[in-house]
Amino acid sequence: MPDKPLAGKVALVTGAGRGIGREIALRLARDGASVIAHYAHSKAGAEQTVADIEAMGGTAVAYQADIAKRPDVIALFEQIDRNPGRIDIVVNNSGVSSGGLLADLTDDDVETIVGINMLGPLYIASEAAKRLPEGGRIINFSSSVAKFPLAGAGLYSAAKKAVESFTESWARELGARGITVNTVIPGATSPGMIDGSPEYYDFFAGASPFKRIGKAEEIAAVVAFLASPEASWVTAGSILANGAANT
Numbered sequence: 001m002p003d004k005p006l007a008g009k010v011a012l013v014t015g016a017g018r019g020i021g022r023e024i025a026l027r028l029a030r031d032g033a034s035v036i037a038h039y040a041h042s043k044a045g046a047e048q049t050v051a052d053i054e055a056m057g058g059t060a061v062a063y064q065a066d067i068a069k070r071p072d073v074i075a076l077f078e079q080i081d082r083n084p085g086r087i088d089i090v091v092n093n094s095g096v097s098s099g100g101l102l103a104d105l106t107d108d109d110v111e112t113i114v115g116i117n118m119l120g121p122l123y124i125a126s127e128a129a130k131r132l133p134e135g136g137r138i139i140n141f142s143s144s145v146a147k148f149p150l151a152g153a154g155l156y157s158a159a160k161k162a163v164e165s166f167t168e169s170w171a172r173e174l175g176a177r178g179i180t181v182n183t184v185i186p187g188a189t190s191p192g193m194i195d196g197s198p199e200y201y202d203f204f205a206g207a208s209p210f211k212r213i214g215k216a217e218e219i220a221a222v223v224a225f226l227a228s229p230e231a232s233w234v235t236a237g238s239i240l241a242n243g244a245a246n247t
């Protein structure tokens with residue numbers, strides 16, 4: 001593989017101010033991509049991601065949007081049209097895992113979980129589909145708990161399953177233009193949302209024969225492969241990156 005397989009490419013990474021998204025942004029930049037480090041609330045985090053990319057000699061910008069709001073996503077792409085003026089790779093990394101037991105589910109829970117995990121990636125991909133060139137990439141994010149649903153995470157799991165379904169449909173739609181679409185399915189990963197519930201580290205680590213949880217850089221490596229020209233024949237697929245955990 002060439003040293004900088006993504007040289008000349010522009011990658012949008014949603015949620016690049018922290019967690020897995022930050023590691024993805026740094027990895028794609030190391031692979032030569034210019035990065036659009038999107039954030040919703042983590043302005044300082046996204047600016048740090050940009051600064052770290054610039055420190056390694058790369059280029060990046062930080063743009064804000066609530067991806068659950070379509071006008072925000074349209075405005076985000078209008079900013080991208082102005083600078084850097086192109087987009088080749090979209091990583092739909094943003095996600096939230098809040099929710100709870102069926103009897104406790106509120107309207108806010110439904111709006112948030114469906115809005116950010118399912119509608120957000122749809123709005124992003126819809127705008128990207130108007131712009132991605134031949135060789136373009138869309139990389140969606142599901143979760144191991146969509147494969148092994150847990151009590152209290154039904155809506156999150158279902159929203160992530162919807163994204164896996166989007167992937168298969170969009171791959172067939174966009175393949176005619178030489179664009180690939182895939183899903184990455186992480187298990188418990190740090191830094192990332194699992195850090196908000198450290199009481200679950202042992203549960204998830206114990207579910208893997210490796211007896212540990214994943215590292216964000218290990219998820220970023222999978223994204224880097226899917227984003228690379230080497231992955232030109234990999235599409236409509238999903239890669240489970242969860243250390244063979246059975247949960």
Ligand SMILES: NC(=O)c1ccc[n+]([C@@H]2O[C@H](COP(=O)([O-])OP(=O)(O)OC[C@H]3O[C@@H](n4cnc5c(N)ncnc54)[C@H](OP(=O)(O)O)[C@@H]3O)[C@@H](O)[C@H]2O)c1
Pocket residue numbers: 014015016017018019020021038039040041042043065066067068092093094095096097116120141142143144145185186187188189190191192193194
């Ligand atoms: N870490 C894990 O254990 C794990 C396991 C399975 C799957 N995943 C999936 O991996 C992806 C990354 O998760 P993570 O662990 O890095 O989570 P995280 O550390 O909790 O970060 C969540 C990200 O989502 C963004 N986000 C939240 N609300 C948003 C909104 N309204 N609009 C746009 N972006 C929003 C956040 O941006 P701001 O901070 O700027 O708001 C943040 O960058 C998610 O899709 C998640 O479902 C993670």
